[in-house]
Amino acid sequence: MEQKVVLITGGSSGIGKSIGIFLKSKGFKVYGTTRSKIKYPDFDAFDLLELDVKKEETITAAILELIKREGRIDVLVNNAGxxxxxxxxxxxxxxxxxxxxxxxxxxxxxxxxxLPQMRIQKSGLVINITSIAGFMGLPYRGIYSATKGALELVTEAMRMEIKDFGVQMTNLAPGDFATNIASGRYHAPVIKDSPYEKPYRTTLDAINNDVDSGGNPMQVAHKVFAIINKANPKVHYKVGDFMQKFSLLLKNILPDKVYEKLLINHYKL
Incomplete structure (x- = not known):
């Protein structure tokens, strides 16, 4: 069986690195991406390509390089965020x-x-790493929730658009995992005497505590591996602790205002 080629954006650390290490151990040919390879001179977990998802010229160059080396792309894991x-x-x-x-x-x-290469191959899989936060508007994380929720909906649409090409697409929404995302996150400053000062500070502390106590990102890697091995992936997958996944069930069955009250209580707002 031909070795599958996997490309993981944001593969130099956190969830992306965990996915890459696990898939490589399972026999995949793994390439990760990073905005600056010079920052990782000793990185040897798998091959790294320099790529910034905000800059189309770097994407084009990296994809051309990958196709030149391997002749194909079997799986794209959109993890950078x-x-x-x-x-x-x-x-x-x-x-x-x-x-x-x-x-x-x-x-x-x-x-x-x-997509052009996958269309030539008549095969391929795109896994979009979203977030459980993308299924609900979370206080003081509304923009993050919106970015991930938007990607969930785009995936729903694109699955139908590309189905005749032999290319599959799915979402994987993680809950809170112990990664370095907090260090790279933009925090709007807590402004003294702002009407949001106290509730924002309280919520920010809760958010950071959730990340610090999050699960092992290898759980996400195992889920990615399982999805790759499915003949017909579902539209949505979730990975996280019981309460994080249960919160989505509650959102689907509870009246909006009742669920909103649960969030207000959780964040002590």
Whole structure:
């Protein structure tokens, strides 16, 4: 059986690195991407390509290089993303645009870049890493929720558009996992005497505690491996602890205001 070629954006750390290490151990040919290879001179977990999902020229160059080396792309894992928190009223518009450019437009750019090759192959799989946060509007994480929710909906649409090409697409929504996302997240500053000062600070502390106590990102890697091995992947997958997944069930069955009250209580707002 021919070795499958997997491309993982944001593969130099966190969930992306865990996915790459696990898939390589299972016999896949793995390529990860990073915006700057010079920052990882000793990285040897798998091959890294320099690519910034916000810059089309770097995407084109990386995909051409990968096809030159391997002749094919079997799986794209759209994992690269950034966090953003803050009261929406106090979050700079430039930061909102940046978040959408990375978390939403970035995956779309990647999909557009690999589809021609996958269409030639008459096969391929795209796994979009979204978030459980993308299924609900979370206080002080509304922009992040919106970027991930938008990608979930685009995947629903694109699955139908590309079905005749032999190419499959799905979403995988993780809950909270112990990664370095908090260090790279944009935090709108807690402004003294702002009407949001106290509730935002409380929520920010809760968010950081959830990330710090999150699960092992290898759980996400195992789920990606399982999806790759499915003949007909579903539209949506979730991976996380019981309560995180249960919260989605509650959202589907509870009245909106009841669910909203649960979130208000959870974040002590």
């Amino acid at each position: 950034i966090g953003i928190t803050g009261p929406i009223e106090e979050t700079p518009n430039a930061e909102i645009v940046k978040a959408f450019d990375t978390n939403f437009h970035g995956p779309i750019r990647m999909i557009k870049a690999v």
